[in-house]
Amino acid sequence: MRAAMAVIPLMLLISASAFAGGEIQNVRHWTAPDQTRIVFDVSDGIVFTVHKETGRVFIDFQDTTLKDSLPSTIDMKKPAIEKIVLGRSPGDVLRAELHIPEGAESKVFRLKRFQDRPERVVVDLRLPALEKKESETRQAVKKDRRERIVIIDPGHGGDDPGALGRHGTKEKDVVLQIGRKLRDELNGREGYRAFLTRNGDYYVPFRKRVTIAKEYGADLFVSIHADAVKGTHARGSSVYALSLSGASNEAARLLATNENLSDIIGGVSEEESGEETDAILLNMFQTNTINRSMLFGSTVLDRLGDVGNIKFASVQHAPFRVLKLPDIPSVLVETAYISNPEEEKLLKHRLHQQKIAGAIADAITEFLPAEETGGPDGKIVKKGRSGREDRTAVALYPVKRGETLAGIAKKHDTTLAVLLKLNDMKIDDPLLWGRKIKVPAADSGEEAVQPKKTAGSREPASKRHFLTYRVKKGDSLGRIAREKQVALQVLLEANDMKRGDPLFVGRLLKIPVAGTAADTATAAEKPKKATANGREKMIYYRVKRGDNLTEIARRHHTSVENLMALNSIKRGDPLYVNRRIRVPSPSAP
Structure with a gap:
């Protein structure tokens, strides 16, 4: 038996004649795995009422016509919606009849005209049972995880296209493509699992993105975007972290303002668009988490510098809503300027997208080594690598008053991740004054310590020919492989390494070469031609x-x-x- 009909008047005491000539101009939809959004583009101030019955949602538009090009029946067969039927009803009413499956829930609301978007009547159709199942799946990953969990957030989506390039490229499309490549890149690396906040052309509200990250128990959150300005000359990547007060510069402030409008542009009802995170909780976690976000952002910037231009040499900060995760290091990456025609072209190119994804993945594995992974009890446990230890010499460094691990890493031309691994530390462990910590050995006069070989260590192949190369500051395995024209996997095998292993400055790498004879001279030690005054010209x-x-x-x-x-x-x-x-x-x- 059908439930009693509920009538919900959305505008009262307004003369129908004032809206004579109202029109439904378009009907659009966006589909997510557990819901579908129907959008009616309408004339300003249109009057409508909503009636609900089991399996049906009726929207009656008063004194309204249907644009001639729109069909009377729209077959959908999408999550939570089967079809839409449009037709006249008694009393000069244009009725939209939505056929929905059993168990589906609906919400109908109006969105006022905003920027270049017309007034809209939005119908959100949800499948609560499927939403619950997806939430339980995410929480099961958190409970049983044994890898690093990274949440990748492709910005915008659905009714919010983001920035537009001069040749029509939409930000929402290219960042989803990059996000998918980053997910696949990380999932192909031992000790990491990556998930997307959206995997299609639909909008995910800020609140749900935060919920997804929390339910997965994320170790890192990376929001992917493409920047834009009025002109065409701006270029380069930039990285942003959260600020709870002001922005680092005017450009960061304007960017945060625009990105924070996404819920309005994407069409989120007022009751859903409120802040998810409590201000007191944010203040409790802000120092540690934001500092970690800044460190992670610096690593991302360094790796993006291997791919192309960098807009800002340091991590910028601004009050982005999407980054308000109290206990999860989070950054927003502006991959390039889609408003620059050259960079717009690059953003659409699959190879360049893969380079960006690879650079961000390298930064993630460098900042958050896979050896330390979450166990079933939620604690950090060590994940061994066949008993193999890095054989690069290290030195002992006495910590001075006021020093931080990040500062010590910079001082010794290494990374924070390397120091954490060498000293079996976590990023929030206290650093006591006077403690001696291990750092990569250099000509510093510090007390040298040479790690011992383990039983599981493999000897290098004796029948292959190699050049040797001394690692310089700023090098990465990917860059060295490209410069030496050798496959990354071959380089890893030649040096008994795996992805994510630290790369110390000064370490000698074996570079496989073709031919019958090996040039064993060290690349960094080959004699240089002297200029007239003995200095480099x-x-x-x-x-x-x-x-x-x-x-x-x-x-x-x-x-x-x-x-x-x-x-x-x-x-x-x-x-x-x-x-x-x-x-x-x-x-x-």
């Missing part, structure tokens, strides 16, 4: 609009660190257009 380069140190270094076959040393530049220093900087001469060795 320099020229001056004038900085152009859009330049950054990474790109300039690449063009002049040198490193960012070398450029910084030559020109007394520090990380974060602005690089002004027309500034003259010293670079190695093309004729220099």
